[in-house]
Amino acid sequence: MAMSNSTRGGGRGRSGAILHVDMDAFFASVEQGRRPELKGLPVAVGGQGRRGVVASASYEARAYGVHSAMPSGRARQLCPEIVFLPGDHELYSEVSGRIMGILRSFTPLVEPLSVDEAFLDVSGAHRPPVEIGHLIRRQVRSQEGIGCAVGVAAVKFLAKLGSKLAKPQPDPAGPVGGIGVFEVPVGRERAFLAPRPVGDIWGVGPATLSRLSRSGIATIGELAEFPLERLEKVVGQAHARHLHSLANAVDPRPVASESTVKSMSREETFARDVYTHEALGAELAVLSDSVAARLREAGVAGRTVTVKVRFGDFSTITRSHTLAGSVDSGVVLARAAKRLLQAVDVAPGVRLIGVGVSDLEDSGQRQLALDLTGDGARAHSWHEVDRAVDLIRGKFGSGAIRPGSAADSGPGATGWIRPG
DNA sequence: TCTGGGGTCCTAGGACCC
């Protein structure tokens, strides 16, 4: 409460003290770094199957119009010579960790937003923020071989917009421009924002964009002038207040270097639609086991279990249930997930199944979900089994053991098997 | 060319309680 973060936006000097650092084409850049023969070539990382999409595209690929979230088939059509790679997320996490380390050498106030971007609060640093931005770029380039853009501003969302404006532009002749560090001038934020499109605001996506557009709002300046009470009717109260503040360059969110995870989930899209509870249940067992292992690794457990089902026509439903106590056991989680799935008609065909756990708490103080899981006192013995499974995986790797019900596909199968 | 996977936050309605 008493920290410096509340006074942002006014009178703290010439320069904004928030940095947003964003890696350029992160996954593709990591791949080009470890395989230099890929440098200068159009590279995409992502799923190559029937239903795959691009997760990251190099600037050479972007020059063809390829971008992330694009179906892989479309990417190949636009750029037949594109080099498609499956992705190595373990490696990306490692590289990300080292880059975050570089950022933390400038300030402890680092808030990672994802593997490839972070906010920094450098208000306590000795050097000017823009200079720090250039130093970061140099170090990330020299130590990891990856380019990045830095935005500098007084508040978070302006720093984020700044890094976007500092990025190079893809071009058939090679990436052009990209000043690397873009500072939003302090004291001139509103004038800077006014002519820009509302879509530049972090949090304005397609749905909000079309609602605003129907109200005649195209620029951030128009949004800033729009009466708040009317805006609330257009996009809802909370969203309206938030957007109205941002449009007026007000963003009180502090850089939060410590965060707690709120939910964990895993999902899987099938190459072809699946039509039976048996097959979906087997997949739920695998996904539940994976989620539960991550929960235990993080030392948390959760009370609310959610199953997500996406049908062949892409319509998506969720079914959730809150247990009396929290779970971190794959078997208990799978059982709850399968019960939820039983109430869903899967005859139309399912393209994706997922399982998630929320309402997380520290597993040290958790209460075992003894009764409402249907497990009775046996939940306690599953705890012992999970610990043994974690030990085996720690020694022999995550593939050393997997849930038996995934292989047996028998309705009540809960044994454990050693693959192969 | 049909659209991945892992998250966060918000809304809205119903149940239930006081």
Add this chain to the structure above:
DNA sequence: TCTGGGGTCCTAGGACCC
């Protein structure tokens, strides 16, 4: 005599982000 109002929990869905 229709019957108030608030608070909290739970469930389902949607928007958005990378």
